[in-house]
Structure formats: C-alpha cells, structure tokens
Amino acid sequence: MSDILHYYRGRVALHAILEGLGAGPGDEVVVQAYTCAAVVEPLLRLGVQPVYADISRDTFGLDPQRLPALLTRRTRAIVAQHTFGIPAPMAAITAIGRERGIPVIEDSAHMTPGTVARADSVASFWSFEWGKPVVAGVGGTAVVHDPGLAAEMRRGYHRYTSPPPLREAMMAAEYLAYRMAAGTGMLWRLRTLYRRLSHAGVVTGSYSPDPLTSPEYGWRMSRSVRWRLPSRIVTGHAEAARRRHATGRDLGYVPHRIPVVVGDKDRVLREAAAAGLEVGDWFTTPVHPLAGGDLAAVGYRPGSCPNAEWAAAHVVTLPVRAGTRPADLDRALARLARIEASVHA
Incomplete structure (x- = not known):
C-alpha cells in the first residue's frame, strides 16, 4: 500500500521525497538531460549536485546503458522521467539502482495517474498544472x-501549510480562465501571453523568481486543487482510454505528446503556428528553458549529453487529447511533413 501526499507543485513533491531520503550538500542525484528546470530546482535548493544522464533516442528517457558510469558513492538517488508519456525502461533502471543500493524516483508528470505500471521505485511524483495529462490547477x-x-515524509508533513489566501484566490481564478480558454480549442495560442504575464507576476508562473528562497516549498496543495483533483483524475482515466487509441495503433502506453524529428526546429514552429497547427516546442534545451550561463549555473556541461542536445534542437511534439482521432494525427503529421519539406525547398 502506497502513501499519498499532496504538495503545492510536483517539484515540491520531489523536494520532499529527496529530503525524506536524506539528500543534502555533498550528495549527487542523477537526472536525465532533456528535462525541465523544475526537476533540477529542488536539487539545487537542497544543495545537491545534479548529474546529467543522456537519453535514448527511442524513448526520450534516461538511457540505462549510460547510467552505471555516472554512479558514485555520493549518488543519493536516480530520477527516471517518463518523457511525453513514453515509459522509461524502469526494469533496467531499477535493476541497476538495486544492485548499487541507490533508490529510484519516477517523474510521472507526463502520465495520467493509474495508467503507468507499478515499478520497483521508492516513490513517484506527479504534476497537475497546465499542459499535463490531468489538469486540476497548480499542484x-x-x-x-x-x-x-513514507514514514519519514509523514513525520515532516506537518511543516507544510496551505498557500496564503491571496494565492489561493489567484489560482482559483486562473483555473477558471484555463477552463474557459480550453473550451475554445485555442488555448495553445495563449502560451506566449501566459509566459509574459507570468514573468510580470500577474499569474502563477511555471518557474519561481528565486527558487532557493521561494516560500512555495513550504506549501501543501491548495484547497481548491485538492477538492477538484479526484474528479479530474476520474475524468483523466476516461480520457486516457480514448487517448490510448488516438494513434491508431496499440503502443502499450498512453501517449501525452507525439515526438516528431524535424530539421530546422525554429522555422518549423513558426510555419506551423502560421498554418494554425498546434506544435509543442519543449524541450528546447537540455534543461528547458535554460541556456548559456543559466545552463552552466545548474551544472550542465555542453557536449556531455549529445542525444539530449540533438533532441532539443530537432524534436517538436504534437498533442494527444481525448478528442484526438487517428485521422487527426495523420492529417497533422502530413501537414507537418509539408511544412518540413517547404523549409528545405
């Protein structure tokens, strides 16, 4: 029987898991490159050194063949990410962890709860923010x-409090706005506006202005998100059953996004937007969205993960939603192919 604990964000849940494992200054945690800065943020807050593992071009998840060489006596944990809803090779990863006595944590942010097979990990963490398979709000x-x-995390859970009333009210309004925009089918066109508003502090952004001092790491999931989460997960299960068959073939998992390799990523994204085709850009760097000096600041060394850097430069994604049909994906892929051909014409 697993314990379930709710936190303000998925990254706060990861922080709590690592803290429960005793991770701190002098320790290392292996994470894959081709990930989000939100995964690395809790490590830096704990004073833990991220160690970046390259990915497999087949799963866009951590390549287990590259893992043993990265493990040392300082390795406190391994974080395995299910990128785009494609399951990471957990059997191989957990076998390596078990052999070395290193716990494995699953990053299940791209998964619908209840759709991923139980792996031999010590814990998994989930996110229910915008752009995830189940959206319930920031949580x-x-x-x-x-x-x-679980016992260690339960002992420390009393330290977490609810977000301040103003933040609760802001997030409730944001969720309402999200539902209204999602109903129009044009939510993806508002991404640029959302990013600008989050930078200005008008809405709850994806990244903390200063993660090392952010009070968010002391908060539980907001009351409104906690209240709606069970019904959203039930809905998510029904939607997952439809999303599973949206590709027109049995993949053995529920896809969240379909990765597509392109030549000139920036130009394809511009052309797709102009054509009214929803195409995702993430991840744009090995630690999205960081680049240059910011990448160096989180310990990423250019050239250390060539597959991750290749994917960041050449992979775009198509969303798979409950209403997506195989014919819809076929048309989107054909349209993307025409855009790709025009780019190279």
Missing part, C-alpha cells in the same frame, strides 16, 4: 511506495 502529488521513506 503536485508524491506517491510513496517505500514504507521507511
């Missing part, structure tokens, strides 16, 4: 399988 959950870790 994250830790599902803890290891009894000792």
Whole structure:
C-alpha cells in the first residue's frame, strides 16, 4: 500500500521525497538531460549536485546503458522521467539502482495517474498544472511506495501549510480562465501571453523568481486543487482510454505528446503556428528553458549529453487529447511533413 501526499507543485513533491531520503550538500542525484528546470530546482535548493544522464533516442528517457558510469558513492538517488508519456525502461533502471543500493524516483508528470505500471521505485511524483495529462490547477502529488521513506515524509508533513489566501484566490481564478480558454480549442495560442504575464507576476508562473528562497516549498496543495483533483483524475482515466487509441495503433502506453524529428526546429514552429497547427516546442534545451550561463549555473556541461542536445534542437511534439482521432494525427503529421519539406525547398 502506497502513501499519498499532496504538495503545492510536483517539484515540491520531489523536494520532499529527496529530503525524506536524506539528500543534502555533498550528495549527487542523477537526472536525465532533456528535462525541465523544475526537476533540477529542488536539487539545487537542497544543495545537491545534479548529474546529467543522456537519453535514448527511442524513448526520450534516461538511457540505462549510460547510467552505471555516472554512479558514485555520493549518488543519493536516480530520477527516471517518463518523457511525453513514453515509459522509461524502469526494469533496467531499477535493476541497476538495486544492485548499487541507490533508490529510484519516477517523474510521472507526463502520465495520467493509474495508467503507468507499478515499478520497483521508492516513490513517484506527479504534476497537475497546465499542459499535463490531468489538469486540476497548480499542484503536485508524491506517491510513496517505500514504507521507511513514507514514514519519514509523514513525520515532516506537518511543516507544510496551505498557500496564503491571496494565492489561493489567484489560482482559483486562473483555473477558471484555463477552463474557459480550453473550451475554445485555442488555448495553445495563449502560451506566449501566459509566459509574459507570468514573468510580470500577474499569474502563477511555471518557474519561481528565486527558487532557493521561494516560500512555495513550504506549501501543501491548495484547497481548491485538492477538492477538484479526484474528479479530474476520474475524468483523466476516461480520457486516457480514448487517448490510448488516438494513434491508431496499440503502443502499450498512453501517449501525452507525439515526438516528431524535424530539421530546422525554429522555422518549423513558426510555419506551423502560421498554418494554425498546434506544435509543442519543449524541450528546447537540455534543461528547458535554460541556456548559456543559466545552463552552466545548474551544472550542465555542453557536449556531455549529445542525444539530449540533438533532441532539443530537432524534436517538436504534437498533442494527444481525448478528442484526438487517428485521422487527426495523420492529417497533422502530413501537414507537418509539408511544412518540413517547404523549409528545405
């Protein structure tokens, strides 16, 4: 039986898991490159050194063949990410972790709860923010399988408090706005506006202005998100059943986004937007959206993960929603192919 604990964000849940494992200054945690800065943020807050593992071009997840060389006596944990809803090779990753006595944590932010097979990990964490398979608002959950870790996290859970009333009200309004925009089918066109508003502090952004001092790491999931989450997960299960078949073939998993390799990523994204085709840009760097000196600041060394850098430069994604039909994806892929051909014409 797993313990379930709710936190303000998915990254706060990861922070709590690592803290429960005793991770701190002098420790290392292996994370894949081709990930989000939100995954690395909790490590830096704990004083933990991120160690970046390259990905497989087949799964866009951590390549287990490259993992053993990265493990040292300082390795406190391995974070395995299910990128785009494509399952990471957990059997191979957990076998390596078990052999070395290193716990494995699953990043399940791109998964619908209840659709991923139980792996031999100590815990998994989820996110329910915009752009995830289940959207309930800003919030994250830790599902803890290891009894000792669960007990440790339970002991520290009393320190987490609800977000301030003003933040609660802001997030409730944002969720309402999200539902209204999602109903129009044009939500993706508002991404640029959302990013600008988040930078200005008008809406709750994806990244903290100063993650090392952010009060968010002391908050539980907001009351409104906690209230609506069960019904959103039930809806998510029904939607997952339809999304599973949206590709027209049995992949053995529920896709969140379909990765497509292109030549000139920036130009394809511009042409797709002009043609009214929704195409995702993430991840744009090995630690999205960081670049240059910001990448160096989180410990990423250019050239260390060539597959991740290739994917950041050449992969775009198509969304897979409950209403997506195989014919819809076929048309989108054909349209993307025509755009790609015109780019190289």
